[in-house]
Amino acid sequence: MAETDLYPVKRALISVSDKSGLVERARRLAKAGVEIISTGGTLKALTEAGVKARDASEITEYPEMMDGRVKTLHPRIHGGLLARREERGDVEAMASHAIPQIDLLMVNLYPFEEAVASGADLKDCIAKIDVGGPAMIRAAAKNHAHVCVCVEGEDLDAVLAAMDRHDGQTPLALRRKLAAKAFSRTAAYDTAIAHRLAGDVEEPARDYFTEGGPRLSALRYGENPHQKAGLYAVAEARPGVATARQVQGKELSFNNIADADAALELAAEFDAGTEAAAVIVKHANPCGAAVAGTLAEAYENALAADPVSAFGGIVALNRTLDAQTADAVARIFTEVVIAPDADEAALEILSGKKNLRVLLTGGLPDRTQPGWSVKSVAGGLLVQERDIGRVTQKDLKIVTERAPSESEMADLLFAWTVVKHVKSNAIVYAKNRATAGIGMGQTSRLEAARLAFRKAEEAARENKWDAPATEGSVCASDAFFPFADGVQAAIEAGATAIIQPGGSIRDEEVIDAANQAGIAMVFTGMRHFRH
Numbered sequence: 001m002a003e004t005d006l007y008p009v010k011r012a013l014i015s016v017s018d019k020s021g022l023v024e025r026a027r028r029l030a031k032a033g034v035e036i037i038s039t040g041g042t043l044k045a046l047t048e049a050g051v052k053a054r055d056a057s058e059i060t061e062y063p064e065m066m067d068g069r070v071k072t073l074h075p076r077i078h079g080g081l082l083a084r085r086e087e088r089g090d091v092e093a094m095a096s097h098a099i100p101q102i103d104l105l106m107v108n109l110y111p112f113e114e115a116v117a118s119g120a121d122l123k124d125c126i127a128k129i130d131v132g133g134p135a136m137i138r139a140a141a142k143n144h145a146h147v148c149v150c151v152e153g154e155d156l157d158a159v160l161a162a163m164d165r166h167d168g169q170t171p172l173a174l175r176r177k178l179a180a181k182a183f184s185r186t187a188a189y190d191t192a193i194a195h196r197l198a199g200d201v202e203e204p205a206r207d208y209f210t211e212g213g214p215r216l217s218a219l220r221y222g223e224n225p226h227q228k229a230g231l232y233a234v235a236e237a238r239p240g241v242a243t244a245r246q247v248q249g250k251e252l253s254f255n256n257i258a259d260a261d262a263a264l265e266l267a268a269e270f271d272a273g274t275e276a277a278a279v280i281v282k283h284a285n286p287c288g289a290a291v292a293g294t295l296a297e298a299y300e301n302a303l304a305a306d307p308v309s310a311f312g313g314i315v316a317l318n319r320t321l322d323a324q325t326a327d328a329v330a331r332i333f334t335e336v337v338i339a340p341d342a343d344e345a346a347l348e349i350l351s352g353k354k355n356l357r358v359l360l361t362g363g364l365p366d367r368t369q370p371g372w373s374v375k376s377v378a379g380g381l382l383v384q385e386r387d388i389g390r391v392t393q394k395d396l397k398i399v400t401e402r403a404p405s406e407s408e409m410a411d412l413l414f415a416w417t418v419v420k421h422v423k424s425n426a427i428v429y430a431k432n433r434a435t436a437g438i439g440m441g442q443t444s445r446l447e448a449a450r451l452a453f454r455k456a457e458e459a460a461r462e463n464k465w466d467a468p469a470t471e472g473s474v475c476a477s478d479a480f481f482p483f484a485d486g487v488q489a490a491i492e493a494g495a496t497a498i499i500q501p502g503g504s505i506r507d508e509e510v511i512d513a514a515n516q517a518g519i520a521m522v523f524t525g526m527r528h529f530r531h
């Protein structure tokens with residue numbers, strides 16, 4: 001394929017569902033001497049605005065039919081987009097079959113994604129699957145050696161600007177960039193369709209993994225300033241950080257978004273109707289979490305768990321942010337607050353903190369909704385189901401001579417929920433349904449237990465408590481104890497009950513250590529590694 005750098009735009013085909021900006025852009029094309037071809041609704045809008053355009057049906061010599069299912073699917077359209085200008089055979093075919101050469105395509109697709117988002121039923125969603133649009137986009141993008149393809153108004157703006165600069169011509173670099181974007185657009189569109197159809201199938205095919213949709217925001221940088229980054233939508237939208245409304249504060253960073261997500265996913269584990277939850281996250285790990293009767297109390301307890309780490313933290317709440325909680329949050333430097341909603345008085349208080357980012361999600365991410373979690377590895381993507389595993393009291397197996405008391409049981413279930421959201425190896429001490437010490441991301445379970453205790457000792461010093469809150473606490477371990485030493489460390493920290501998956505070949509030694517100390521231990525039968 002010979003590639004011509006600058007190539008003129010003499011004829012354009014415009015077929016758009018979203019007609020915003022259409023007339024103004026078409027006028028600019030017409031003014032540049034470009035002939036316009038158009039389909040039904042687009043043609044009508046142009047004609048009504050006094051912009052001259054030819055009816056695509058006049059070219060195909062077929063009317064639009066089957067409710068628009070067939071309008072541009074014709075060799076006279078696709079030939080004009082696909083013909084190689086330097087191939088004699090292609091040029092002769094255009095001449096002998098009355099195929100008009102098309103140099104520019106402007107198409108935006110039937111709003112399939114919007115139909116899904118509005119909860120339309122399957123039949124209505126299927127009606128919104130665009131066939132002719134993607135076919136033309138692919139044809140034009142394939143032939144970008146000569147053809148410009150635009151899938152959004154801003155693409156056409158870039159083409160018009162290039163035409164202004166190059167006497168009605170466009171450079172190859174722009175055409176290639178637009179072609180790459182066009183194929184990304186049709187890929188995202190097809191992904192949305194595949195996901196919607198798979199949602200109606202009991203055991204969907206997983207032979208191909210497709211994810212990702214439009215960019216929601218171009219972030220200033222990634223985890224570090226030298227890394228480019230962006231936030232993208234996925235086909236299965238859930239209320240959460242990606243779809244949240246930012247009501248105040250500085251631009252969100254990559255790390256803010258990642259941490260706000262980690263915080264909100266944990267806060268959403270707790271039923272907002274029965275208990276208020278507050279979570280403080282630093283570097284993707286909770287440094288404090290608590291549930292209580294009110295949000296303010298939950299927040300104060302979460303903060304007390306590790307006031308040093310909470311500085312510059314991300315706070316997530318499972319209920320509407322109220323004035324009392326906002327007041328408490330505003331007292332220390334906080335990067336982000338994320339909550340389902342906020343009342344007026346709370347927003348008024350936080351508005352004094354100009355840099356504090358406030359995100360309102362309109363709801364909580366559904367902790368029971370299945371979905372994918374994706375991690376990139378060299379040369380591939382590692383894909384797994386989201387960890388929506390949960391245990392309730394009836395799933396627990398009491399393995400020690402002593403059973404947990406009622407209040408220990410409440411704390412065990414709380415600690416187990418928190419430990420699921422802590423990077424492995426993870427140990428969480430909890431008391432009165434607040435974390436007392438968290439040991440995260442250690443390469444040995446024993447070290448995680450020791451770290452959690454050290455954190456509790458530091459918190460006691462900060463809060464001027466007589467003893468660390470691990471005294472009389474419970475302990476959760478995200479995976480089984482391979483040796484009794486981790487259990488011993490928990491006992492030394494003051495834990496009186498332990499929750500862990502069980503399943504080690506040394507379970508007996510581990511249970512013996514608990515029995516000897518007179519503490520209670522329960523097995524969940526479920527592990528919550530998190531890397």
Ligand SMILES: NC(=O)c1ncn([C@@H]2O[C@H](COP(=O)(O)O)[C@@H](O)[C@H]2O)c1NC=O
Pocket residue numbers: 015016017018038039040041042043068069070071072073107108109110129130131132133134
């Ligand atoms: N069937 C076809 O041949 C066809 N050709 C273009 N379209 C779509 O029709 C829409 C524009 O329709 P109108 O100009 O009638 O409002 C565009 O979103 C375009 O992508 C088609 N529609 C669906 O497949």
